[in-house]
Amino acid sequence: MTVKEALDWARESLQDHCERPQFEAELLLVYHLGKERTHLILYPDEPVSDITGFERLIQRRASHEPYEYIVGKASFYDIDLKVAPGVLIPRPETELLIDEVSRIIEEEKITSIAEIGVGSGAISVVLARKFPNLKIVATDICDMPLKIAAENAQHWGVAKRIELRKSSLLDDLHEPVEMVVSNPPYIAADAPLEANVAEYEPKEALFGGEKGDELLKEIIDTVRARGIKWLACEMGYDQKAPIQAYVNEIGVKSISFYKDLAGLDRGFVIENF
Numbered sequence: 001m002t003v004k005e006a007l008d009w010a011r012e013s014l015q016d017h018c019e020r021p022q023f024e025a026e027l028l029l030v031y032h033l034g035k036e037r038t039h040l041i042l043y044p045d046e047p048v049s050d051i052t053g054f055e056r057l058i059q060r061r062a063s064h065e066p067y068e069y070i071v072g073k074a075s076f077y078d079i080d081l082k083v084a085p086g087v088l089i090p091r092p093e094t095e096l097l098i099d100e101v102s103r104i105i106e107e108e109k110i111t112s113i114a115e116i117g118v119g120s121g122a123i124s125v126v127l128a129r130k131f132p133n134l135k136i137v138a139t140d141i142c143d144m145p146l147k148i149a150a151e152n153a154q155h156w157g158v159a160k161r162i163e164l165r166k167s168s169l170l171d172d173l174h175e176p177v178e179m180v181v182s183n184p185p186y187i188a189a190d191a192p193l194e195a196n197v198a199e200y201e202p203k204e205a206l207f208g209g210e211k212g213d214e215l216l217k218e219i220i221d222t223v224r225a226r227g228i229k230w231l232a233c234e235m236g237y238d239q240k241a242p243i244q245a246y247v248n249e250i251g252v253k254s255i256s257f258y259k260d261l262a263g264l265d266r267g268f269v270i271e272n273f
């Protein structure tokens, strides 16, 4: 099969299974060939080696396996991160959380933070790269995220400043930190999800309780009880009202919500004291 024939076949095969079949067919073919996308345009008649291997990649994608798990990496902020099954694929909206946190780190000259739920290390690695004086303790309850986050921290040269700990919330954090950041699981137990998410991404990274905001509230309580001044979290688009009501009840110095690029409520920053 030539490059052109392989692309036509792959596009057809992905037609009913992903939003951009031509684009993903091209990406998977260049991944398979180990070439740049221009190669597909320059050499349409070149035979594709190991066509069975390429067919297997397309079948995986047609079964809704996320592209990022197939190629083993995801783009986030200004870097590529290794990802693997068992680790949430970092989402573009989480880049906004980085911007919120960065603003406070700069204004308050913060040098020590904790992250709850490190996943691939997306947040901690980007922050450590942006702020060379920043020290981070990052927790997760699952082994795979801790392993992949360690590899990403190592790859990007920030492993010395990110200490990874297997811990629920801040249970094993004993040193003082000035701020906590988290993109915790916040989806409701009965929320409908796309097949690529529901069937492939880890449940521990998705579901935050029956209503979805239970873990967020636990994080708010934990951070406050530990006397930590700042907390920045991502949340679901429909969780502003319950979070606002909750902080009104417990009393914090201030809370501000931020929106994502689609104009949906997406997160908050709490100043506790």
Ligand SMILES: C[S@@+](CC[C@H](N)C(=O)[O-])C[C@H]1O[C@@H](n2cnc3c(N)ncnc32)[C@H](O)[C@@H]1O
Pocket (backbone or CB within 6 Å): 088, 089, 090, 091, 094, 116, 117, 118, 119, 120, 121, 122, 123, 139, 140, 141, 142, 145, 167, 168, 169, 183, 184, 185, 204, 205, 206
């Ligand atoms: C939504 S993912 C976020 C991953 C990464 N920070 C990101 O933004 O791409 C949530 C992560 O929190 C972890 N997690 C779930 N419950 C936790 C808990 N009680 N304490 C610490 N981590 C937890 C999950 O294993 C998962 O890696």
